[in-house]
Amino acid sequence: MADPLLKIENLSVDYRRHGKRVHAVRDVSLELNEGETLGVVGESGCGKSTLAMAVLRLLPDRDSRIPGGKIFFRSQDLLALDAEPLRRIRGGQIAVIFQDPFSALNPVLTVGDQLEESMEVHGGGRDRAKTLSLLERVRLPDPERIYRAYPHQISGGQRQRACLALAIANRPALLIADEPTTALDVTLQKEILDLLDGLRRDLKMAILFITHNMGLVSQRTDRLAVMYAGEIVERGKTADVMSAPLHPYTAALLRSLPRLHKSAGKLPIIPGQPPDLSAVPGGCPFHPRCPRVFDPCAEHIPALLPHEGRSVSCHLYHSPVAAGR
């Protein structure tokens, strides 16, 4: 079998905040194959965006460190790459779109200039006709006008489409989409997600889709990884995870999704707050909020182990192991 396009092995990322060490990502392993879509889901602060930043090597130099782990893209160790080969991969073979398209675009360059600059940096040269066809491809109305416009002269939805054009300009093999629709209204969300689906099929891109909203990824990903307190707690095929979640946290996230055909009423919430990552509770990090907590949970850390064709870290499925942190 071919090597995965992206392989993350036992990755950990720490930050230093107010003199404290924050363990933002802990021992995360993931694989993503060519053309596949993997959703990484969890509440704010669970480490999912830090994971994306680590893949792109965009973590802040002064405050972050990677105490362990490897990231391979097409078998190249991204963490060991020098600046120049890394620059060729970033924005070329790996692209990203962020939640806030305004801050992702350069305010003093027109959309057309930004697209052409990106293609030029990656060896494609400046080509106005190609740039206009890219703007058409992301279904921007009046591409000539958008080409000449500065980011502040177009709407939020148009800016996110311009970011998408920028992301696909060099035909990446991997697109990292970090909460790409959170800042948009529901209609625009659907349009951007449909557009992403179409581009993925046409360009045969893999997508790492990062979101707090399980509803968004339920129909649009092949596999899911659910993160809590910097760790993956459940990983498997999307259809399996959505239809029969194993981990109590995954089940709680799903219960809190609004259902179109169910009578309106109060949606269940997950009690409590995600933990402060500088002081994660001992044992299972989810135990203070877990509706199924039992004896070993507060003392023993569950390991992420295979169960029924997926992986889950919960004592309900595996015998407790000795606590190690």
Ligand code: SF4
């Ligand atoms: Fe809940 Fe215990 Fe499983 Fe953690 S290990 S999710 S506390 S049942």
